[in-house]
Amino acid sequence: MENRMLLGKTVIDGFVICETGLHIGASKENMEIGAIDAPVVRDPVTREPYIPGSSFKGKLRTLLEKALSPSEPKLLKKRNIGTDKNPVKIHVCDNSNEATSCKLCRLFGSTAGRAEGSDNFPSRLIVRDLYLTPESVERLSDIDTGLQYTEWKFENAIDRVTSAANPRQIERVPRGAEFKLEVIYNIEDLEHLETDLKNLKLAFELLELDALGGHGSRGYGKISFKIEKIEAMSIDYIKDKSKIAGHVVCKSLDETEIMRINSLFNTSKM
Numbered sequence: 001m002e003n004r005m006l007l008g009k010t011v012i013d014g015f016v017i018c019e020t021g022l023h024i025g026a027s028k029e030n031m032e033i034g035a036i037d038a039p040v041v042r043d044p045v046t047r048e049p050y051i052p053g054s055s056f057k058g059k060l061r062t063l064l065e066k067a068l069s070p071s072e073p074k075l076l077k078k079r080n081i082g083t084d085k086n087p088v089k090i091h092v093c094d095n096s097n098e099a100t101s102c103k104l105c106r107l108f109g110s111t112a113g114r115a116e117g118s119d120n121f122p123s124r125l126i127v128r129d130l131y132l133t134p135e136s137v138e139r140l141s142d143i144d145t146g147l148q149y150t151e152w153k154f155e156n157a158i159d160r161v162t163s164a165a166n167p168r169q170i171e172r173v174p175r176g177a178e179f180k181l182e183v184i185y186n187i188e189d190l191e192h193l194e195t196d197l198k199n200l201k202l203a204f205e206l207l208e209l210d211a212l213g214g215h216g217s218r219g220y221g222k223i224s225f226k227i228e229k230i231e232a233m234s235i236d237y238i239k240d241k242s243k244i245a246g247h248v249v250c251k252s253l254d255e256t257e258i259m260r261i262n263s264l265f266n267t268s269k270m
């Protein structure tokens, strides 16, 4: 078992903006009878559509895995997290020792493999569920689609065997909707700090060039990030906020800003 330390936190605050309609599907159990064919996931209390942090994080992980694979051959070692019939193969390190030196698993976490001595490596990243901003809730309350805060669109899928048309109603969050983003990166190893933050930035950029949720090939799920602030804090600062030296506020994850975070920790030596 790894001896893990917590040296500080980096809190990334901002927004995710839907540039096109967004569909993050609800599971079958949550479907309402007589409802739309493919509903979006909603908060059970407020009924507002939201983006589960786990979906968001999973997408970032998948994109970063593909992008790092050419230079990190160990990422080609995959595990089937699906079933035999529907295999889903992703890279996951088998134990915490391997994960510590793995650029993907140390950010996104890994679960133990079947071999003796395998153990989990909890993720250094925490991605909160993303909720609509109050402004978006207000704006979407006014739209008249017969649905709460959303729109629906017919998509005509063709059955590959019978060639029969199979029109389905897909529910989506309209373009222009904004969700609040909060991502926390736990600082555990100063040698990894710069690389981890650069890889997180890369994952954000890759997501802007990909699609979130379902039906990306039909144009759904284009999003953009609006980063408001990034605050790095040492544990001493979190304990006693009067220690101004223990934190730094940045505007982006650009290289110069990452270096400011790095120097905060590497000069103060905690």
Ligand SMILES: [Zn+2]
Pocket (backbone or CB within 6 Å): 091, 092, 093, 098, 099, 102, 103, 104, 105, 106, 110
């Ligand atoms: Zn790994």
